[in-house]
Amino acid sequence: MLTHDEFVNFVSSPVVIDGGMSTELEHQGCKLEGSLWTAQALLDNPEVIQAAHRAYVDAGAQVVITSSYQISRAGFEEVGLSAADADRALRASVDVARAAVAGSTALVAASVGPYGAILHDGSEYRGNYGLSSKVLRAFHAERLAVLREAEPDLLAIETIPDALEAQALVDALEEFPGALGWMSFTIGPDGKLWAGQSLSEAAQIAASSPAIAAIGVNCVDPALVSAAIAEIRMVTDLPVVIYANGGGTWNSESGVWENADADALIAYASTWISQGARLIGGCCGTHAGDIRQLATSL
Numbered sequence: 001m002l003t004h005d006e007f008v009n010f011v012s013s014p015v016v017i018d019g020g021m022s023t024e025l026e027h028q029g030c031k032l033e034g035s036l037w038t039a040q041a042l043l044d045n046p047e048v049i050q051a052a053h054r055a056y057v058d059a060g061a062q063v064v065i066t067s068s069y070q071i072s073r074a075g076f077e078e079v080g081l082s083a084a085d086a087d088r089a090l091r092a093s094v095d096v097a098r099a100a101v102a103g104s105t106a107l108v109a110a111s112v113g114p115y116g117a118i119l120h121d122g123s124e125y126r127g128n129y130g131l132s133s134k135v136l137r138a139f140h141a142e143r144l145a146v147l148r149e150a151e152p153d154l155l156a157i158e159t160i161p162d163a164l165e166a167q168a169l170v171d172a173l174e175e176f177p178g179a180l181g182w183m184s185f186t187i188g189p190d191g192k193l194w195a196g197q198s199l200s201e202a203a204q205i206a207a208s209s210p211a212i213a214a215i216g217v218n219c220v221d222p223a224l225v226s227a228a229i230a231e232i233r234m235v236t237d238l239p240v241v242i243y244a245n246g247g248g249t250w251n252s253e254s255g256v257w258e259n260a261d262a263d264a265l266i267a268y269a270s271t272w273i274s275q276g277a278r279l280i281g282g283c284c285g286t287h288a289g290d291i292r293q294l295a296t297s298l
Contacts, residue, residue, distance in 0.1 A: 002107070002154050002180055007213045010107070011239045014273050016295045017063040017109070017281030018056035019288065023246075025052050027287040035079060035120045038067045042089060046096050053100030055288035060295025061281065062106050065156045068093040069111040072143055075118035087146045094150035109181065110152035112169075114160050115139055125186065127162030127195025136168035141175055148176055155181025155211075159219050162195035163202040173211040182214035182241045182279070191227055199231045207236040216241035219283045222264040229275040239278035244268075246285025265290065266297050273298075 002010065018024075021038050030041060030048050042049050053064045071090050073083035097108045115136055116123030123129060129136070147155065160166050160183060173179055183206040188194050193202055199217070206212045215238050217228045222244040229240050244265055269280055280298070282290055 001148070001152065001178060004180060004210075004213055007154065007180060008239075011214070011278040014277070014298050015062045015279045016060055016291065016298060017241075017243055017279050018053070018061040018065055019243075019282035019286035019291045020246075020284045021049075021052060021065070021067055021069075023285055024055060024287045025049075027289075028052065028055070036075070037070050039069075039071045039089060039093075042067045042071075042093060042096065046092060049093075050096045050100045052288075053097050056291055057101055057104050057106045059288040059292035061291055063109050063154075063279065063281070064097050064101060064106055065109045065158070066093040066097045066111045066152065068143075068147065069113035069158070070117045072118050072139065074139070078118075090143060090146045091150040094147065094152050097152075107153035109154050109156035110147040110150065112140065112143060112147065112155055112157040112181075114158075114162075114165060116161065117159070124159050124161055125188075125194050127165065127193060129162070129165075133164060133168045133171065136165055137172045140169050141172040144172055144176055144179070148179060154213075155179060157181055157183040157212075159184070159186045160202070161186050161193055163193060163197035163205055164195070166202050166205045170205055170209040170212075173209050176211070179211045180213050181211065182216065183212050184216045184218040184241055184243070186219045187217055187224060187228060189221075189224070191224060191231070199228055200235045203232045204235045207238055212238070214239040214241045214279060216243075216277070216279070218243040220244050222268050225268060225272060226275060229272060229277060233276050237276075240272075240276045241279040242272050242277045243279075243281040243283045245283050246290065266293050269294060269297060
């Protein structure tokens, strides 16, 4: 795992990170079904996950994010798999990404998604799970332990909708000296976390951990990002990480992003860099072709 100094050197100039895993899989013809989402593709056909990662590397991504977003022991047990199966999948997500970046200088960031992602009901865009900090800390700590052992280059703690969960993650990270990564939040149209707290409050919590080397937002409308960066910069001078959606709308009935257009992502990128963003990529609704355009523009 990178040291803090290595990370600072890495982001001394703008870094391109990848786009949406599910979007690229669908772009390559993969049908995503079931509650495990991209984790099911990892179990059934890891080669398609590797191909998606490689498409992003070939497009110019300098960081790829693993397919571990929804993987957890509780989530796997819910569908009849075991805790051991979940741990193997977490390790496999890093191994597949590592194979995909072979021969390049791209780094592997292990995705640590929010607790809400395992509920399969959109809770990652609401927060307020009704769980204690102790329960959330334990949930994240067990995944962090396995991912650390798999030796990614850094952690991508992402799509966090609730400051209470951010604090639980900061507490969990205390168990892993030397861990390093970013924490990115998801916000609503009002600029607040979906659970209702201010982004500045959440950013302060994240910045209190020596394991967090960058703070930002992901899975958000590009139009909300500039204000989000400004709010983050009010409370910390850590590098900012941004991976916005393609600007479309999620249709929960059809399970697809509609009217996604990464042109907005590319148009805003230079402004975000001027505000302090150092890692920029795409989230839902963006694929390797969009990241190629982003890398070219940067």
